[in-house]
Amino acid sequence: MKTVFFYFFLLTLSIRVAAQGLQIKNGDQFPNIPIQNLLNAPTKSFSLTNKGENKFYILNFWGTWCSPCIPEMDNLAKLQNKNMSKMQVIAIADDEPNRLLNYLKKKPSKLWLASDTSATLYQLFGFAYVGQSAVVNAKGKVIALVKTDSINQAMIDQLAKGITVKSTAELKEKPVSNQEDLFAVDSTVQESFSIRSYMIGQQAMSKRYSLNSIYNNRRITFINSTILSIYRQAYHIVSPQQIAYEIPEKEVSDYNNKQSLYCLDLLIKPNSKDSLYQILQQKLPLLMPVKARIEFREMPVYALVNKGFHQEESAKTALSYSFSGKGYESEGASLEEFANDYLSNEFELPVVDETGLTKRYDIKTNVILRDRNGILKSIHDIGLDLVKKTKAMKVLVFYK
Template sequence: MKTILLLLVLSAHCGLAQPHTGQPVPDFSVQLLNAPTTSTTLSAQRGKLVLLEFWATWCSPCVAAMPHLQALQQRHARQLQVITVTDETPKRIGQFLTNRPSSLWFAIDTARSLMNLFPHKIIPHTVLIGPDGTLLAQTSPERVTDGLIDSLWRNLPVTITPKADITLSLPEIMQTYFRVADTTRHRFVMQGPMVGAPGVKTPHMLDSIFAHRRLTCLNLPLTALYRIAYEGYSYKRSIDKTGLGDDAPVYCLDIIVDKPEQLLPTLKAELNRRFDLKASLEPQAREVSVLQITDPVKFRQIPRNAAGKQTFSARQGEIAQQAVTMADFAQALEDFGSMRGLVVDGTGNDEKLDITLSFQPEDPQSLPRALAQMGLGLVKQKRDVMMLVLQP
């Protein structure tokens, strides 16, 4: 299947006005690589539906939506042009396409020009532009169906559910909705969902006033809140017998305590006071991936932390952490290493390290290669591990 890579270059329009639904979209140009033509513009696509799909290789729902978009493009080739848009580098997108070939058009928007034209914080984000260049909707990829395309093409009335999206950054959300005085010593606020915000937790680790004694959660289900309260057990280390399912309600909460050691016990107590769930820890035999040192020379080349500043940053394909142990790193691999099973630390090393790891989740061999460069490897073993069991 032919791979088409587009390098996005917006035409010389500075400060393009953000269009609203039903308004004309300002013209923009894209420079095409490995395509029948070297460039195109929105106006050159006049007469076709144009679907801009904002995505990233580290975004699992985005990658999962690609086959759907590919199928739409193939079935409606005369009526539809799909253009995927990301702010990642051409090199990274090239790596992705090597392992997941696609005939969709891929655009690079490192300047974030199109992203500023259609502002959003949550991806995937789908922009649908009509044959006449009018903005039809900003929605989600699963809402663009064969039936919708057929109806639009036949000028039939349709209702396209918009994607709710708060365009504030996480710090701006905190300042707007969760502002508290620096002198606050105790606080527990719990409410329903914040429509359009991401599902995240913020431990305020870089806040000199609230570090280790404040936790804010946005749009998380009850089971996730219990996992956080019970020492941060991941979904892979929990057994959900609640029957709440994927459509369970989500909550926002903000908790502040006087001392760091009070944070999780207080969160447990507040959850147990409000909800009728039972949580217990039980050992169970599981097949796990054990992190081991395979090359001591390479392992010694990993920078040892000297600054004392601890940071955690991780997502699918990238882990960057400072002043962390191998046990911390094993947990990051379990959460973001594109593996289905559990990861435990078997290195026996408790030094504080500065770790930077980059790999391609779509390539099964990429992670083992990246670990090998650090002198590390994963070995499958059967072990007893503690599991968090949640039930009514």
């Protein structure tokens, strides 16, 4: 009993230290923290500091909710099958075990899957996003931090021979400000506009303010955003298929070039709240190094159609929603908003609402695996379907 308690104490202490700021870097020894909740490995818990095998280990951080992660996992599974004696991939997700077990039913694999719902190990490495991996050698030393889509047979061969591999992973920057409102806008301000260059330590994001906010329909904020993402929101462009370029694409969208990223905040007067996006459209050509215009072009689309829709009608008259790779949940959503804000983001074509249903609904979908079939099943489950058509759609054309 004392041995068990002592082990638990060490584990708790290790995790507590991690939570207080420990970050594993390339070249560090992996800490004595076991990987827990393994679902299909020979053991439920595994220590990288006491392996007993002359293999290297790839810790891939992913999730069933992450659509780019699915093909990356398929590639890792093929590499694992070819290199069983050289390496072992441990795929660590913040998913609940039952979601990972459902994944294994669809995609049986020799990758070891682990559930880490607290994201403890992910946070230890300080990755900026999932779809990145840590490589640990046979001695428990971290020898590379890489983007998962860069892992191929050539890299495996180099690692097996002990050849150094370049680290390509993107890590979180240390925030330079913990200020709640980075633009220092408070409730006494009636209108303001600010545009800045890249802010160190801030994640790329955009924000539309909620119904409960005094800024609802009056304010929009972008942090470390590309010209493309700012223009897309200004003109309500819902799909990448509705973008055209008369200049090199990298001039409007290149997250690797921090000099091309912008921080922008627009607050308009209360009596102008119906004109937020029109005012933003007017300001952008004056401030940005590129311009954009709207054209209408014929293109393939998906039409959202009613096949016995059975979600609850909402008592709310305005939209409140959120979505992730696990699905969509809303109060007061129209099906047009569901198609524009969510489905057009998830599919390769724009999605237009042709259900004929005009009321607002409380909509909830459950996506088991974030791929085309998984998302389609989630909308079939609530009585909707997609039909491919051709339609004249708004297109945003970038030019100088």
